[in-house]
Every structure is written in C-alpha cells, then in structure tokens.
Amino acid sequence: MQLMTWTMARLGSRFGFLFEPYKKRVLHSAMGRLLDQPLDLMVGLVEPDGTKRVLPFTIDGKELCNCEQFERVNSITYRGYSEDYRLRFEFNIHSIFYPQDEKLCLLPAFYLEMRVNPIKNWRWREERKEIPDKVKLFIRIKRPNTDLSVKVGDGGKNAQINLAYQNELKPEQGPASRQPAELPPVNVEERILSLNPGCSVMNEELAGEDGAGLEYEIPISETGSGIKWRLIWAAYTRDPILKIKDKNELRDATFRYCSHWLDVNEVMADAVANRDDWLAHSRRFEKLMDQAPLRGARRHLINQSFHSFLGNTFWCDIRDQKGPMKQWFSVWEGTCTYHSTIDVEYNTTLWYLTLWPRLLAMQIDQWANFRIEHEPSGGAYMSHDIGVGTHITGQAYPHDMPVEEASNYLLILQTYMHWTADRSVAHRHKPLIEKLAAYLKWADRDGSGFTSEGNANTIDDANHATQYANKQTYLAVKRVAALRAASTLLQHASNEDLAKECEEIAEDAIKKIERSAWMGDHYAVCLEKNSFGMIDDATGEMISFDQDSGWDAYSIYSANGTFLPHIIGQPDILDLKRVKTDITAAIRENNSQYGNGHTSDEPDNVWVSQNMWRDHLAVYLRMPSGHAQCYWDMQLMSNVRYQSFGYIDTYVNNQLAFYPRGAVAMGYLLSGPRLIIDRLAPGGAYITVEPSRNVPQRWPLLPLADWKANKIPVCVVDGNGNVNIEGEIDPIIVHGNKVSEDDPKGKNLIG
Template sequence: MTWPLARLGSRFSLLFEPHYRRVMHSGLGRFYDEPLELSVGLVEPDGTERVMPLTPHGDLLYACEQFDRINSLTFRGYSESAGLRLELNFHAPFYPQSDKVCILPIFFVEMRLTPAKVRWRSQPYDRPERVRLFFRMSRPKTNITAESRTINLSYDVPLQSGTRTEDDDQVDSEPHEINGRTHAHVEERLYSLNPDAVPDETEHGCGLTLEMPVTEEGSGLKWRLVWAAHTPDHVLDVRGAAGQLRYQQYWDDIDSVMAYAIEQRDDFLGHSRRFEKLLEQATLRRSQWHLLALGFQSFLSNTIWCNLDDGREWFSVTDGTRGYHASVDVQYNASLLYLNIWPRLLKLLLGQWADRAKAHEASGGAILDHDAGRGLTVGESAYPHDMPVEVNADYLLMLQAYAHWTGDLSLIHEHVEFIRRLAAYLLWTDQDGSGFPSNGTANTIDDGPPALQFAPKQTYLAIKRVTALQAAADLLRRAGDDATAERCRDTAAAAVPRIEKAAWLGDHYAVCLERDATGLTDVWTGRPLPPGKLAGWDDYSIYTANGLLLPALVGQPTGFDSALLQEDLANAQRETLSRYGCAHCSSDDFNVRVSQNLWRDHAARFVEAPLSHEEGRVWDLQVFSNSGTESFAFIDTYIGNELGFCARGAATFGYFLAGPRLVLDRLDGECTFVNPDRYRHQRWPLLPLADWAAGKIPICVVNYDGTVTIEGELEDVTLRGEPHDPDVIA
C-alpha cells in the first residue's frame, strides 16, 4: 500500500506507491514531486533481473511484502529459482527534540540478501554463493549520473504547489517568485558505504551495482547507502520575508550534508531505532500501531521549518491535499504529538498565531484566522470562511495545555492582550444568556450536515466555549487581569447547567438547539437554507467531548456531569458506527473523520466511557485509500472529501496519554498522575516525562497482578484509581 517517509521540516520525502510500481519523490516534498522509477533488485544465476515493485520495468520478485515501523519501511521479496530473500529498508531517522537528527535531509538505505526459509519444490536449490544487486534511478527532468560508489541527481522544482482548492482547481496557476527565483535547484546524492559498488546504467535507469555474498540472517552483512538532498534556495514567502529550509544553517551544500550523515550514521540510527523500539513496546493493538506509523510520517511530510531572511524562525504544518498552512483546528489535533515529544514546536505555532487576528467591533474582541495561507505563501487566511468560536477556543485550550504541561508562562505574559480579545469574542457570542454561542458557529466539518456544520447553538461548541473561557480565566489570572478572569470564570460556570438542561435528550446530547432551518445561511454558497425542520438537530454525534480532552490532560475540572458524558459517548458510538468508523452524526453514516474518532476515543478514556475498540475500522479505511488506484497516505475522510496526506494523523500520539490516563501539571504544585486500567498487563512510555538528551524515558507498567510500577522514574508520579480485583472479570 502507499506509504510516506519524510523528514521534520526539511521537505525531503518519498511516497512509495508499489501498486503503481513507482516512488513519488522530491527535495521539496509532496505536491512538488515527480514519479521516480526506483529499480532495486538482484540478478539470478541465469541472468534474469528481479525487482521490487518500485519500477514499471523488470520482473517482480516473488511474494513482495512491506512492513512499517514508526521511522522506517521495509520491502521484502524472493527469488524462487535461487531460493533467496532480498530485503530493502529505508530509514528516516527521528529522535525527539534533536534538531540535527530530525531535520538532516537524508534517508539511510540498506539491502540484505539471505537464503529463503521457505520451499517451493522438493529438489534442493542451486543457490549461488554471491549475487549481484543493483540500485538504479530514472526521473523526469532530472540529470542523473553515476561514478564509483555515488549516484548524483540534479533538478529544478517549480515553486508552484500541486494542491487543489475545494473546487478542484490548482492552488497555484503559475510558479511563485521568491527572492527573485521561480524555481528551487535541488542536488541529491546516494553514496555507497560498501567500497566495491560501481556505476551501472541501462535503458531504464542509472545507478550502482554491487556483488554481495549470500549470508545467514544476523550476519550483519548489508549493502548500506546514504541518500541526501539539499537546496540552498528560498522556498517560502512569509509576508514578504523569504525563508530557507532550516537545515541550511548547519549544512550549506550537498557535500556537507553527506559528510555529516556518514559521520553520524551509526549514532543517528541507534537513537532512531531506540525510539522505534520504545513505541513498539507500548500496549497498542496492531491497527493502532499502523495508524500511528502512517499518521506520523504523513504529519512529517507536511512540516516546513525555515529561517527567514529577516532573522525570524518559522514552523508550520500544511494540511495535506488542501495545502493550508498552520490551520488552527488541524494543529489542535496535532497538539497531542507536540505535548508528547516536542512542546517547543507548539510554542512556535502559538506565538505565530498571536499575530493573526482580526478585530471584531461588536464584541471589542478578535477573531483568530483559520490558517496562515496556502502553498508557498504565508499571508492572509485562505480558507473560504471564518470559524471564530472553533478556532478562538482551540487557541485558548492549546495555550492553557502548553503552559501547564511545561510550566512556561512566557507566552501568557507576552500575549495577554490577545488572550483577552479572544475571550471577549467568546463572551459576546452567547447573545441570549443560554450558554450556547449564537454567532460564529461555522466550523471545519465541511462534509457534515448543516445542523453540525454551521447551525447556531451547537452543543459541542457550547461545551468547547465553556472550557475555553475556563482556560482564559486561568491564563488571565496568571497574567494579573483578575477582573476579566472572574468574568470568564463566572460565565462558564453559569453556562454548564444551562447546556446540560437544554441539550440533554434522555440518553445523549442534541447536536444543536436550533430546530428550524428558516433564516439559516449556507456558509459555502451564501444562500438561505430551505425553510422547515433542521434535519439532524437531535442526532447522536461524536463531537460532544471535543473541547474536554486538553483540560483533562492538565487536570482542569470543567464542571460537566461525567455520567452524562459517559452515556452520551457510548450511545453516540453505537448510533454513528459505520463500516469505516463513526460518522459525524447518526443521520449520516457516510462521512467519517478519522482524527475525530481518535480524539473522541482519547477523551472517552479520561471520562471512563465504556467504548468498544473500533479503530480497526478506520485502519480499513486507510488500507482501502492506499491500495489499487487510491493513494492518499493518511486520509481523514471517506471518498469524495479527499483530505489525504493529512497532518491530523498526529492525533494518534494521544494513545500514549490516554492509555495510562496521564495528567501533567507543572504550574499548580507540579503534579503528575497516571490511572491505567488494572485488568491487563501494559507498558506505556511516559513520553512527556522523558529526558531525551540523557536517553531516560520512564515507563508506566501494569503488572500481571494489577499492581502499577514506574520504571526509570525521573519525577514523582502519583497513582490514581482503584487496584484491580483479580476475582472480577473485566
């Protein structure tokens, strides 16, 4: 199936499409890429060349397979006639909070040849002692040459995004001009660490060949290559400031990239494989693991980390096929990754967003932009409409989570006026004292029904508004604005019972209070809806707890009745469940958002709602969307609303928080709690408590007798919950 490998912020990426027998490849990443024919394989004793399914030319190896890990991808195939197994591994090194490991624009490649352990015939194989391997490349509009141990590639990339608008038009009709150039020049190099590799060229590609002995598995004998890329050009326009990829500050040409990669290879691979092993030992079901690995690499493929020519640092994440930069709602889901392994990246985003608000005269407050632009231009928000309640609340909740998670109050003091203005809008949007927002309720659920997408008085937005006002009160109190903090706190407290009374329908919360479509306007067309009943207002929905997860992570009480939330979450899962996960709401079993299923599942863990394990269904959607004629990497939606190559897959990192029910607060008493289930053996790496530089990562272990221990404890961790009764079957 389709699988991406990518680097953090450096754009160098590979998109493997074995069903198309190609690799989509570019030094500037997805949507700036070209099809690469990667001819990798072996020569059988009779001269037949067998290849991996990454080129349209040549005979395939038998029974080709692929295996994913968090940082790597392995292909495996067999030579039937010679009784050989060939493995090809690509590794994208990653280790949390280590800039150089993660942004270095390289992949490590290994090939290994071993005897096959299976038998197709009764006669013994005439297995050769040595076999010739080859690694060749062919790519449009690319100059490829080979010399001893080395393959060189040189090409230009038009500064023109291949992403599409909502109307399926190309975002950029013409290349951008950035710092006087409309193209970025890219140099790439593959270098064989095995000294005997020699140039090899055929009509289908240019590369290297190496004769290797057939050795038993575990011998350690492999063909090792380093694949590097580099562009010195500016590739991003941030409001008139041109940005170079951040790796340029360390390595100013392809020679320095390659030299550093060779020097650090063993160390970087050691750290990266340790991170892989750490995550693989966590108590994840297999479908969860695949979602994590695919979601992580898809997220990385969207990141761009630049140094601007005005001295600023810029980090953002695009939104896959739509190409929006730093979409607030997308990063709300991705915040679970940042909180786990790299809080500084969230801090960068929070600081950048604070410069992106529009004044709102009626409230005296501000509306945060949905995004920071599109394609290669960071400027005005590009999304077709605002979603003020959603994104204002997202920002306040992320800022509160970041502050409590890290103990860092600098953003609060730096942006106190901005916090105050966002809160002022949220206070204003409840026009009748009902506790529900009446204005600004359009959101990003653009494939949802009107009741969920833009109706006033939506329940999930009312709950989210409450938790955001509670967050604003918390933040403003710490900044010394007690008066506004008290108003936010009192407004939120008064809204909770009103929301529960008005929206509770006996066994679930209504989608919205509005029951009549008369007077409602479609935010996409600008036209009024047909008068009559608003369909779906009383549906079951998976969004009720959307605003509750981040407060739970930092131990902030919200005041909502947990029993009602448990009942709502469980009943809504039952009523919205479809072939590929839970749909938005019960009257629509077609439109699914994978990230929102994940977010709901994580939130349900903290309110202890009894949900069934249905992540296998959303993994089925990923398999379907990356097989046959489909190729979307992590896809967030079902066909028709193709949110492919989506960064929201980073929400899978919530497994490491929700599994042990980790609560962390470094502001109020520096308290850390875990409350894992006790009825099964588990191991949960407590990633936010790790000392990555020292390589020390504490592990929460639930033993077979139900007791809980913390291996490698670095700071006090308090255990919550009751021990498991071994006489009770869970």
C-alpha cells in the same frame, strides 16, 4: 503486511518518498508530497541465470515473489523472494528521528540498506535450484527532467549517483494548484552514496539510456549476520521556499537545515560521520514505541500518520537583512495546503505534547500575528489558517470560523502552559487572550449559553445543522472550555477581574447547556430546529432545513472541547455520567464500516481523526474503546490498487489526503496509561497515571522524558496488577496504589 501506499518523510525538511507499489513507482522530491515527481526506482538482485528481480517500484525487471512490507515508526522494510533460488531480499529505508534533537531530525537524508538471506523452502515447491554463494544487488533510478550522473572511485569506493533538477513550487492539489506559482522553481542537488567499497557502475543495458545505477556484489549470509549494502540518500536546496508576511513585509524563508549545512556535500559528510550514533538514537526511539502495548491497528495508525505529519512540516529561517534570522515552523494541511490550520493543529497538539512542545509554542506565537479584529465585540478571533501553498500572508480559507478557532487557540494555549509550566506564553499574549475572551463573551447574544454568532465550523462536509447552525452544542461546550482556559491564563497574566468574569460566564453557561441540550441519552446537535436567519458562510446564501435535518441527531462532537482540559487535570465541564451515555449512544447510532460519522444523520461521513479524539477521551473516562481496526481498514482500502492517498482522514465523500491530522493517533500513548500532567497545579506539579491493570504492560511516558540525557520513564504493570514507574524523573502519582512502608509519605496515593 500487504503492500500499500506508504509515506517516508523528514521533519521540517520536506524531503520524502511516497512509495506506490500498485502504480510501480515512487513519488519523490526534495520538496516533498504534492511538489514531487514520479521516480522509477529499480532495486533488487540479479539471479544466477541473469534474471533481474525487483521490488514493485519500477516498470522494468521481473517482480520478486510475495512482496510485502513491514513498518516501524521511523522505517519501513520491503521484502520479496527469489522462489527458484530460495533467497529473501530486503530493502530498508530509515528516516532518523529522535525527539528534540534538531540537527538529527532536520537532516535531509535517508539511510538505506539491502540484504539477502537464504530460506529453507519456498512453500511446497519441489524443484529447487542451488542457492548461490553471492549475488549482485542494484539500485537504479529514472526521473523526468533530471540530470543524472554516476561516479565510482578507485576500488569501487565512494560510489554515488548524483541528481540535479529544478523543483516547481506549485502544489498539484488544493487551492494553490489553481493559481500561478508564486515563487520560482528551486534548484535541487541530491546524492545517493554507497558506504560499501567494491561498487560498480550499472551497465547501460540494465540501467537504460535515461537511467543511472550502481551494482554491488554481496555474499549470501544467514539472517543476523550484519552483511548489508549500506547507502545514504541526501537532498539539498538553498533557495527560498516560502514567502512569509513579517512586520508587514514579505520575506523569503529557506529551510532551517541551511543553517546547519552549506550544501549537499556537507549534508552527506555529516550523515556519514554520525551514522552509527544517529541510527542508534533513532532505533532506541523505535524500540520504545515497539514496546508500548498497542494492538496492531493502533500501531499501524501511529506509524502511518507519523510520516504523514512529518511530510507536511516546514521548519525554516526567515531571512531578514535588517536583523537576525527568525525561525519558522508551520504545517501544511495535506491536500488542502493551508498552513497551520488551527483546528487541525488543535488535534495534532497531542503529537507536540508527547514529543516536542517547543514546535507548538512557535506556532502559538505565529498565530497571534494573524488574528482577526472584531469591532462589534471590541475583541478578536483567530484566522482558520495563516496562508496557503508557498505564501503565508493570512487566512486563505474562504470564510471565518470565529467561535471555533478562538476557542481552539485558547485551549491549545492553556494546555501547553499547564503541560510545560511555561507561563511566558500567557504574559506574552495577554492582550490577545483578553480580546478572544471579549469575542467569546459577545458571541452568546441572548444569554442562552449557546453562540448565535460566528457559528461556522471546520466540519465542512457535514450537513448544515452540524456545520452552520446557531446554538450548536459542540461550539457551546468548546466555548465554555475556552472561557475557562482564558480565566486560568489571565490569572497567570494578572488580570483577575476578567479571569473571574470568564469563569462566572462559563459556569452559568454549563448549567444552561445541560438543561437545554440533553435529550435523555445524548446531547442534541443544536437547539435551532429551522433555518431562520442561517447563512451558508461558504456561499453567502440562506440555508433551508426542517425539523428532520439532524438538529437532534447523535453526534461525536458533543464533548470534543473537554479533552484537552481533561489531560491537564482541569475540573470536569459536563456531567460525566451524561458524557459517557452520549459517547455510548453515538457509537451505537453513528456506526459505519469505518467508524462513526459526524452524526447519526450521516453515519458514512467519517473523519478518522475525530473518531480517535473521541476514543482517547473515552479511555480517560474508563470506557471501552476498540474501534481502531475500523479506521485502519479504511486506510488499507484507500491505499491499494488504483487508490493512493497516504494517511486519509475521510471516506469517499471527501479527500483530506496525505493529511497531518492523523497525528492525533499519538494520543494512544497518553490515554493508555491515562497520563495527566499539570505542572502549574496548586502545591506543585501534579502528574498522574492510571493504566488498566488486567494484563502486564509497559507504557513509555514520553512527555516526561529527558531526551538529552536519554532517560525515559516507563509505567509498568506487572502480572499481579501492580503499577510501578521505572526510571522516574518527575514524582508521579499512581491512582489506586496503596501507601506502603517504603512510601511513608504516600506520594503514590490519591486522597
């Protein structure tokens, strides 16, 4: 694949790299993206005539020919060629990940490998030099305001480059970048260790006065020989990196990895001792992902967004001298640097459900501490976020999004409970559920089925009809879904009366939405056709728009609130025939080069994550969905030449860059087999799949895996269109399978 900006990150530990080949540098820090510094990383080989050939992450040396990159979900390989000597050089960076293995995933270290193999020809070049028997490889770094040193033991053993620096905690972008740093810089130690003996210190002429490097002579070997230069790059800080409001006090939080390792020496010792085992687990996970029948663009989106998500995560311990430490998990909103924005996590819920539900449960509990009381309704709604930058003290976004965030929270809570059978969240948060239900009941002031209060939403670059209007269809549908969610949650929390009331209000509202919002081939954006009484929550000013401002436009958000209930087997909310017609019409009318805009009034205003969310729903509804190449085209466009945004959710009208919301791409692994999980269904767990049967496929059912036992069930479609489950753990119903003599109870039969 062509070179482009690429993120490699660790879960919860922040340590990461942003490879920027067109800027000939790597952005690097133990504190991750937006808190990083440019690193001149020179890796490559010395040709027999003394020429230093390098990958494009340095301003020094001669760039290798035909540089390219090949990514997997946990790793990336950069490749380049010495055309004169017919050599292929490869540099692999591996960020180990295996679901629900805390220690493995928290390790603040990367595994590196370099190898050199001969090639037969370099295109049609006739002039050939003799392929050498061996060459020298090197790694050299330069980094501003960093103490660098090199150490090599006897016989070239334990060769290492050591880095020490102070890392500022003021993000380079977002609201926190415009304020003074709220925490002092942290002290960081890093180490690059060679696992191969025989290394030497890079000579000063090659390293430069302000650089530090190692060299290693390696034989030229055929592909697959296993001869490589193996290294580990680790980082560590024990200093506080967040301030978190806990019980009305501000407490320091340090990285969770400090509970596993006391310093960089312990990190490195564990990384060395467990290398083979941890890499084996990580590569097994990669293989599962590689075997999924995903087209190229979908695979690229998963791989790219996976590390953009990881790079935004904070997994910490809150230090409390009066009691035991508490764990903390939150996610920055990319360049916005808000913590655990609920509407963003609503979409990334698919990542947690697929791989690590516990991390979602931690946020469910944390959000509850930052609710916003609402006196007129006697209820409450949820804050948009819980902090910004390094301070977690409550909402930092300039205005509330009451209906949307209250609904998002209830839908997340319901989905988590049914997906995992963890009823404790309903009991633990019963008072909050009751308050959110009270607010959502109140928000429909005229009994129309639509909300006339609290209508500002997260689509903050859209036109006013989409973002602020009263009686929005998007919010009306999401509110109905949330009231249904509250009903099911309260049934488990023993409040039958309020549960029944929520269900009745929801059912009444559905009829009114269908009657009022349906336009023949789509649902209207909103019922309000003028701006009377509408306020821009961001400015406090009256908004003016007329009947041509998009109230009746085609929108990709109409059924947004129905997707999570669908994947846990809840009853349909809207008329499915209309929903399909609405999706088809919006795809047609909102189309642009990079996907669908919010509405037909602004087709170029594209959010990739919302397109993928809509696409996943469409696949579950058995509709065609083939737009991923458009989304990937936008990622390529945004990460070559002078543009470098990592996973970016938006086109040029906005800059939601290095963004976690792309993790919604994990939904391709759920919608492909059309996996539905309801572990609280009447009569027992209800788990179904219904993959397309037109081609052979192997879908890893990751949410059903027993990761500790290394057992992952796979939904297999054979060449005859038959569907079987390999390695079944939970009983799974396969839609469309017939009862056979071997299945007398018909466990795989619907009906």
